[in-house]
Amino acid sequence: MRTAARPGPPISGRRRWAERVASLCVRVGGFAVVTGILGILAFLIAEVFPVLLASHVETEKQWSTTVTAPVLAVLTDEHRTHTATLAADGYLRIYRKGAEAPVMEEPIGDGRRIVSAKSVLGDTGFAVLAADGRIAWIPLEFSISFVEQTRVVQPEVSAPVWIATDQPAEDIEAFSVRHDATSTAAIFSTKDHHLAWIRISVEENMFTGEQAESVDRFDTQVSAAITEILIDREQRNVFAGATNGELFWWEVEGGALDQHATYRASEHAVTAMSMLIGDRSIVIGQADGSISVWFRVPQADGQIELQRIRDFPAHGSAIGLITPSERDRSFFALSNETMGLYYSTSSRTLWTGSPLLKGTTALSYAPKGDGVVFAGGGAVGLAHVENPHPEITLASLFGRVWYEDHAEPMWVWQSTGGTDEFEPKLGLTPLMLGTLKGTIYSLIIAIPLGILGALYTSQFVHPRMQSVIKPAVEIMASLPSVVLGFLAGLWLAPLLEKNFPMLVLMFLIHPPLILMSGWLWHALPKRFTARMVPGTELLLYGMIMAVGFALAFALAEPFEAQMFAGDFSRWLYESSGLRYDQRNAVVVGIAMGFAVIPIIFSIAEDAFSNVPKNLAAASLALGASRWETVVRVVLPTASAGIFSAIMIGLGRAVGETMIVLMATGNTPILDWSAFNGFRTLSANIAVEIPEAPHAGTLYRVLFISALLLFLLTFLINTVAEIVRQRLRQRFARL
């Protein structure tokens, strides 16, 4: 009701001014607060939004050089200021960005021509096949120093490691080199299907400092003409692709190349092949333009086999070059007409376009994953790559994803690993199911205790008892969850571990005991029971509960001996294969149930007490008993209120963080067993966000889970609130 302004006593200018200012302040301020609060949602969405942004590849600079010999391989440094090229004329040239003339020009291998060259994942340098049939690793370094706060990049070429193949260069079809601190391994195949592995190891004597060089070489035959070949970082596995579309895998084992089965990609020749970071996934490009990712998968029989994991949209013509990122599992694939950027884990095609340079002969991802360098036909170019969150798609967040080293596609959350090469597994499904598990276990405890307790409080209890119950419930509601979590984790969990059968017994004993005492009460002569003021039965419960506890305590040992062979956790493991974790779902259920009970209780109690008294009175007057009135009249009328009580309790359980954090092991496993832990969305945020780099993918995924929690609880609460308001209107009409 608003009173209209009527001409009253004259209002002075100052007062009118104050009135206007105040009104403006309240309107602006109030509106700002309300929108500000709702702005939380907007902000969460804004933080998640960049995940949806498309990737960009854009040429930064392209320039022509004076060299006509075809460039076989390129490299760039971390800051993309310099570009190194290796051309067929046998010269290594390093250009400053945009400069036509090189800042460094050095002959490799005494001026002989170079037949073939490539850059290698995880190392700066070129693998080279010289015209005299020797293979070399040419290490390159871009050292960075600061002069007057400006960065100076100094390229340096170290002494190459030469490996003699004893074959003419024109006979060598495919080759590969892998270099580390102590050894350099090379592999090559020849036209006559011959495969040779050569490793030069340098061992330094710890005392004398003398260096001893040893050379291993072993040879084998291949059944097909090899086109591409790769060595992994451990110099243990060799992968090759052939003209007939076959794939080979050898293991360097005990002085021999041990060949695994032959795999077939398709009948089309393998034209490009590369490892991805971590050296587990292999990307294969074929003559028909198809691109597929393969890795080794443990099979049911214990064997490990190379397996085709995922395919990317095919190009129209043969894939010529594939270059992987050194930061994540993205890679470029290039064919004559098309260039594409892909991400393995999420199966995402991040970007496609026409080649940045027509007739590209060499392509390499920049070390920081933020650019790509290319060369061909006398020109060199650098492009900027922006691909901030390639790991995420709806499918990779919520669906099964086939991760490296896993036997099958799975739901996994494992955001960080020990090394940079770790494949982040950002599946939210295990966390959502963990949330659901925690919620279900806590509601199993909270719904009966909350609703039955509220029913008794509103319908049966003596008014004097209300003064005990209400404060008790208020105290229950105000106990900080960190206290409950700590009690659950440090007190209840060890206690239950020792006495789990006792808990089972209590669940079994109490309800029948209570029902039985009800019956006994009824059977007792009226002159006893009549003395009891109705509604104070509650006081009896101290006694009944005590009897129940005592019974459970006394029977626990024989019960455990009888039912669980004397040791519950061993019995559990032997009979069902389940492990009993100390911090498990039962502990969380009890602790979180404790937190949810007062919420359910007070809303349900509210609904029960607001059922119009005349309904109950009418029922009683018609001869129904108290209980019948409650079950047939009060419960149905208040059912919507009970529903909203449960919903709001559910909302609380879904978002509860501290209890879950402290009372479970926080392992993100997918398991419904009551005897092990889980990790919820909320606990996951608390655990991971302090370590998540700002604006990184993990950070955004955690924002996605926060947004999910927000929307979920907001939805649940809104539904509950609307139901409650409807109910109130109905009561008002009754």
Added chain:
Amino acid sequence: MTRRKLIGDSLTFLTAGALALDIIFVIAVIVLIAAKGLGHFWQKDLIELKLNDGRVYLGEIWNRESNPDAGTRVRLKVGNRDVSGTDFIWVDERQVEVQTIPVNAVLVERSEWGNFYGYPVAIRHGDRILAEGSAAVMRRFGSVHAEKSRQLQRIHEIEKDEIGDVNFQIEKLRLTLRRVELGGGDSAARAELESQLDAQQYRYDRLVTKLESLNAEFESERLVLETADGIERAIVLGHVIRLVQPNVLSAVDAIGLYASRIGEFLTAESRESNTEGGVFPAIFGTVMMVFIMSIVVVPFGVLAAIYLREYAKEGLAVRVVRIAVNNLAGVPSIVFGVFGLGFFVYLMGGSIDRLFYPESLPNPTFGTGGILWASLTLALLTVPVVIVATEEGLAAVPQAARQGSRALGATRFETLWRVVVPAAMPGILTGLILAMARAAGEVAPLMIVGMVKLAPTLPVDGNFPFVHLERKFMHLGFHIFDVGFQSPNVEAVKPMVFATALVLILVVLATNLIAILLRNRLRRKYAASAV
């Protein structure tokens, strides 16, 4: 009929059982925490156990555990971590030959290495023996210890206040210098700053020398003790916090000791990475955070409520907003934490750093968790509580009061300010106090936006501007989580955690209680005025 009544009655009993279980739950939790938290400070007897294999242990009985196969075993807190490496030891009761309560046994609480249990031998000053024998040591200890306490206080003054002040000045000068450099400033200003820096550095060096001599003097007396199995140890007497002979304590002394330990717990800083000592910084941090939050949440919450109730046009929009605000209270607190991290810490804090503190980058000043961001996050979390309670309070003010005021010629704002808001005050206060109670117990969002395990300095000190809103702080709730779940020796810290939990519960319950009383008064008041 009777059969139906019988079933009905039995089921009624079942509902009553559920209620009884709820109440028993609450009482059990409170009693458990109170008993464990308060019991921890009570001194138990020291017991010496001689085992049949010749081992001798002196300590407090911690708990017993019976196992049907292996008989009863006793966990003894034997302390002496510097001698034996562990605080606790399990003893099989069947192995115990003699159990005594030795009169001379002492418990030494010290600032390092935890408790020491043993027998006093002597007090030495260098090679000079000041007291020898148990009785003499106990007599002499008091006066020497009092002297040491004075010295310790002086050392703390120098360390905390004077050196702290110098460090603060040096840091400030260094940053000013950096800012001048960043701005390409002139060399005169730079030279001036550098000479000031040198002066402070000189002051610092002098203080350090002084501190060294004081420390040497402080550490000159040793308390020599013998463990139960005859190993002698000399402890720096100044490091002793308490020397107690638990087995000969009179009732009065025992109560005095109990009170003094509780006092220490509430007012001292923590030691040994939070596993011993007090929780004062955590209490202080909690209170200060709640205080800042209150300052923010009240004006905004009240403004929003007044807007919704008195100014906005009642309609679908307002109803939707009201439901939204209501439901915001049900959004998980961790979501607010995430928002606080993204919005306050990274967005606002990052911008403030770039604008006002470029000299300390890349070290963040406001661009990292701190007490201000924590308070603001909690304010956001609790503002719905204040809005709802204030709206309730405003709604309870009778229309007649408003109309009366307007009829007397007051403007709308004057009516609001002089009549409505004062009348709704209890509602506003109830909302505030409920918000405070919620904020005091909330931990999850704070873990992300500003709490730390151990804050070296309180957010308030003697250095300008006295209140340092960017600092990290300690919090009771986080203290429970951290000490209980991140300490290496969980068994030893459990009692501390129970005591901390008790403090937290008391704080939260007390604030809640005040809110409940206020609300009841409010209801009574309007129940009376409506007649």
